Amino acid sequence: MYFFVVNSVSGNGRGKEVWSYVEKKLNKMNVPYQAEFTQRAGHATRIVKSAVRQPDIKAIVAIGGDGTVNEVGSGLIGTNIPMGYIPAGTGNDFALANRIPFDPYLALDRVLEHNVQRIDTADLGDRKMIGFMGIGFDGKVAEMVNRSSKKKWLGRLTYVLEGLKLLRSFQPDQFTLTIDGKSYEYDGAWLVAVTNIPNLGGGMKICPSAIVDDGQLDVCCVQNLTQGELLRVIPSVYKGKHTNHPSIKFHRGKEITIHSRSPLPIHVDGEVVLQPPLSIKVNPRSLSII
Numbered sequence: 001m002y003f004f005v006v007n008s009v010s011g012n013g014r015g016k017e018v019w020s021y022v023e024k025k026l027n028k029m030n031v032p033y034q035a036e037f038t039q040r041a042g043h044a045t046r047i048v049k050s051a052v053r054q055p056d057i058k059a060i061v062a063i064g065g066d067g068t069v070n071e072v073g074s075g076l077i078g079t080n081i082p083m084g085y086i087p088a089g090t091g092n093d094f095a096l097a098n099r100i101p102f103d104p105y106l107a108l109d110r111v112l113e114h115n116v117q118r119i120d121t122a123d124l125g126d127r128k129m130i131g132f133m134g135i136g137f138d139g140k141v142a143e144m145v146n147r148s149s150k151k152k153w154l155g156r157l158t159y160v161l162e163g164l165k166l167l168r169s170f171q172p173d174q175f176t177l178t179i180d181g182k183s184y185e186y187d188g189a190w191l192v193a194v195t196n197i198p199n200l201g202g203g204m205k206i207c208p209s210a211i212v213d214d215g216q217l218d219v220c221c222v223q224n225l226t227q228g229e230l231l232r233v234i235p236s237v238y239k240g241k242h243t244n245h246p247s248i249k250f251h252r253g254k255e256i257t258i259h260s261r262s263p264l265p266i267h268v269d270g271e272v273v274l275q276p277p278l279s280i281k282v283n284p285r286s287l288s289i290i
C-alpha cells in the first residue's frame, strides 16, 4: 500500500492539480493506495507518524514542495519506510538534486519502481533538515517567496524576482561559524548556506560538491561583495561555477554552529522557521528514499 500525503496549496495550488493526475493513474493501474490532504503547516509530519503504524505501508509519498518533503521526511527518519516524492511546489530543489522527474506520471513511475536509497539528513535541535538551510539574504528571500502570490505562474523564477527586489535594501551581517570545533569569522556576509544537496532557491547550485549520502554537510558563505558584484555572480551559481570566486568560501563538516550579529531569518528546506544562534548536526543515512 502506497500512502500519499498531499499538500494541495503547495506551488499556489499545483499540489491539488498534480494529485488529480496521480490519482487517475493509480486508479487506472489498480495500485492500492491511501491519501490524506494536509490542513496546515506541520500537519504532514503528524499524518506520517500515524500512517507508519499501519502494517502494510510500502512507502509514503509526498506531493508538494520542499517544505512538504521536509515535513514528510521528518516523520520517516529512523524508520525503514521510504519516502517517495512527486514535485508540486515552487522551488522543488529536492527533486532537482535527486533527479526526480517534474512530470507527475514519470515521478509516479519512479515511485513504483521502488529503488531504495539511504540519504543523510540533519538535526537542528528538534527540527530536521532534509536538503538545505540558509541564513541571511536567502532566508529573507524564502520569506518573500512564501508570501508571493505570483509563485504558481512564475515557479522557480519567483526566487530570482524576490532576490532582485531585496538586493538594494539588504544589509550584510557578521557571522561566526564553528565547524567541527574550528571557528571562522565572516564580516560583510550576505548569507551562509548549509546543505545536504547541491542546490537551493529553485536550482542555484550553491554547494556544488554536496553529496546526499557522504555523512557530511556542505557550507557556503558569501561575503564582501557589492550589490553589483553579487548580481554578476548569481548566474554562475546556477551552474555551480562560483567555487573559485575569492569572496565565496566553502567548508564541509558534521557539526556546525552559526551566530549572526543581528537576528536574521533562517529557512530550513525553504520554510522560515528559526532564529540564530543555530546548531546543525548531520544524521548520516537516516532517511530512505525511492
Ligand SMILES: Nc1ncnc2c1ncn2[C@@H]1O[C@H](COP(=O)(O)OP(=O)(O)OP(=O)(O)O)[C@@H](O)[C@H]1O
Pocket: 007, 008, 009, 010, 011, 012, 038, 039, 040, 041, 042, 043, 064, 065, 066, 067, 068, 069, 071, 088, 089, 090, 091, 092, 093, 146, 269, 270, 271
Ligand atoms: N492546508 C494548508 N494550508 C496552508 N499551509 C499548508 C497547508 N498544508 C501544508 N501547508 C504548508 O505549506 C507550506 C509550503 O509548502 P511547500 O514548501 O511544500 O510548497 P512551496 O512553498 O510552494 O514549494 P517549495 O518549498 O518547493 O518552494 C509548508 O510550510 C506547509 O507546512
